[in-house]
Amino acid sequence: MAGKRDISDVVGASVPPKEDPTNTTTRARRSTTLSQAAAAAKKTTTPKYVQLRGDQQIELDVLARELQGARESKAERITANTVIRVACDFLLARRDVLEGDTEDQLRSSLLSYVKHLEDRSTRLRELEEGPAPEAPAPKTRARRQSSSS
Known part of the structure; x- marks a missing residue:
């Protein structure tokens, strides 16, 4: 008997x-x-597999070691994964600056944004410090004008 x-x-x-x-x-x-x-x-945290180029892997490891060695507080280890998570947080916080249809275009839009921030920071620093002092004009001897009468 087949039921419901x-x-x-x-x-x-x-x-x-x-x-x-x-x-x-x-x-x-x-x-x-x-x-x-x-x-x-x-x-x-959960694992996420990402394919890195050889140069990226090497530079990422070097950066992580530099940051690990330079830290003042030894409370938290800094690894390549730490650096990747920080970069990911940056990308997600600034997702509106990413434009393009390819990896190269996305990279270019992000690097352009970072360059814009660096330029703006430089201009603000220059405004705060004021104009650079002008070098004194070289001293020249005044020529005597001979008056012929």
Whole structure:
């Protein structure tokens, strides 16, 4: 005798019970935004495979070692993965400056933005310090004009 089949027969899992509207746990979970989920996920790390060029891997390791050696507080180790996570945070914070359809175009737009920031910083520093002092004019002897009468 074939009876009514429910979804659990088809997928091999039990169907979750209907949500209780008075249950604050499910209501809070349902109202969680992407940014709230991202904030919670920030507390843990998960592996993400990324293909790096040979020069990137070498420079990344060198940079991590330099930062590791230069740190004053020894509380946290700085590794290549640390540097990658910091770079990722920077990219995500400035996602609006990324433009292009290719890796080269994306890289170029980001590097142009960084160059713009450096130029702006230089101009602000120059404004704060004032104009550079002018070099004194070289002293020249005044020529005597002979008056012929």
